[in-house]
Amino acid sequence: MRRDDANLIADRPTFVTHLECSLTGERYEAGRLHGLSSAGRPLLVRYDLTAAGQALSRDTLEARPTDLWRWRELLPVRETANIVSLGEIETPLVPVPRSGGANVLVKDEGRLPTGSFKARGLVMAVAMAKELGVTKIAMPTNGNAGAALAAYASRCGIETIVFCPDDTPEINVREIAMQGARVYRVNGLIDECGAIVGKGAAEGRWFDLSTLKEPYRIEGKKTMGLELAAQFGWQLPDAIFYPTGGGTGLIGMWKAFDELEQLGWIGSKRPRMYAVQASGCAPIVKAFEDGVEHAERWENAHTVAAGIRVPKAVGDFLILRAVRESEGKALAVEDVDTLRAVDDCAREDGLLLCPEGGATLAAYRNALAAGLVDAGERVVLFNCATGLKYPMPTADQTLDKNALPDLGTV
Numbered sequence: 001m002r003r004d005d006a007n008l009i010a011d012r013p014t015f016v017t018h019l020e021c022s023l024t025g026e027r028y029e030a031g032r033l034h035g036l037s038s039a040g041r042p043l044l045v046r047y048d049l050t051a052a053g054q055a056l057s058r059d060t061l062e063a064r065p066t067d068l069w070r071w072r073e074l075l076p077v078r079e080t081a082n083i084v085s086l087g088e089i090e091t092p093l094v095p096v097p098r099s100g101g102a103n104v105l106v107k108d109e110g111r112l113p114t115g116s117f118k119a120r121g122l123v124m125a126v127a128m129a130k131e132l133g134v135t136k137i138a139m140p141t142n143g144n145a146g147a148a149l150a151a152y153a154s155r156c157g158i159e160t161i162v163f164c165p166d167d168t169p170e171i172n173v174r175e176i177a178m179q180g181a182r183v184y185r186v187n188g189l190i191d192e193c194g195a196i197v198g199k200g201a202a203e204g205r206w207f208d209l210s211t212l213k214e215p216y217r218i219e220g221k222k223t224m225g226l227e228l229a230a231q232f233g234w235q236l237p238d239a240i241f242y243p244t245g246g247g248t249g250l251i252g253m254w255k256a257f258d259e260l261e262q263l264g265w266i267g268s269k270r271p272r273m274y275a276v277q278a279s280g281c282a283p284i285v286k287a288f289e290d291g292v293e294h295a296e297r298w299e300n301a302h303t304v305a306a307g308i309r310v311p312k313a314v315g316d317f318l319i320l321r322a323v324r325e326s327e328g329k330a331l332a333v334e335d336v337d338t339l340r341a342v343d344d345c346a347r348e349d350g351l352l353l354c355p356e357g358g359a360t361l362a363a364y365r366n367a368l369a370a371g372l373v374d375a376g377e378r379v380v381l382f383n384c385a386t387g388l389k390y391p392m393p394t395a396d397q398t399l400d401k402n403a404l405p406d407l408g409t410v
């Protein structure tokens, strides 16, 4: 939202009442800078939903432009001037009848600013950082989060330093640098990059914006759940397949459904939530299968789907709780099946998925074969970034304009 757009959405009071430790329920004051709770767990933002429901009806909402900011009453930003927007549109639900099935829709998050759904989380976290007076931010990334942070933070003059594993996709590293952040390639995985960020934060050098280590990225990612409810006419799909790294989106959607039910906008029926991971990095799947609440660090993590190569997630118990309450599952897929799914979807349905999106399609196919889902059920797969950011197979056939072959053979 640019300042001169402020007439579209005037300043409104926020309906935030307080923040709450996701593990112990301990209360924290709103309007102050927070990281993790004293128990070392993510903080969740709580709202006065009765008052929000009086200020915003479903009809009012539906009359607004369909972007992320239509949900303003359910979001934490106090002053419109703190919102630094690059155009956070509602993302479409694209059918993939051939590679998926008649009732399979891809929520294509690749259309968002910076080409991934990290924009949802970072537009909110940066707005709140700005609102709370932060001037310097650091963050670990597998690529897309760093790109979104760089874009939003540079746009509002917040200094940004990003640390990524040294094999992060090249285009991600370059887009981070190009969008005004200082970016360092580190000889370690994302949690090891996170440790560097944590060290600097403890030394008072910057604010730590790591996934779930500040409270507002969840609120941005929550809009995926809000949007789905509106797009499905205030029903929800039967199942959601979500590529799970830190799990912010899955946790955020689960929170959104809860808030919508409290508003009386949806009923108590929930989609089954399927947390999809790669078999080379599947800590949540292992914890799910072991029946435990917290996941152990996954050693030697490897997968083509960089965005879900997260060996250890601080919100592990929140992911597992949502998956179990929803009667879903955590599913691991092989990289070959992921790559085949990307290929099939592009060739048969004309939609270029990112590898993480391909993982959800592969997981859906496995789930269908295993009888976990029925072909008649309405299913949403999340494609969290544009496929254009990732390496593609070569295509190097040439033609000599001066020695054309029989064109019937091309």
Ligand SMILES: *Cc1c(COP(=O)(O)O)cnc(C)c1O
Pocket (backbone or CB within 6 Å): 116, 118, 144, 145, 211, 243, 244, 245, 246, 247, 248, 249, 250, 307, 308, 354, 356, 357, 384, 385
């Ligand atoms: C970050 C990312 C994910 C994982 O999202 P989380 O909410 O952190 O689990 C999946 N896919 C892509 C493309 C990503 O960039």
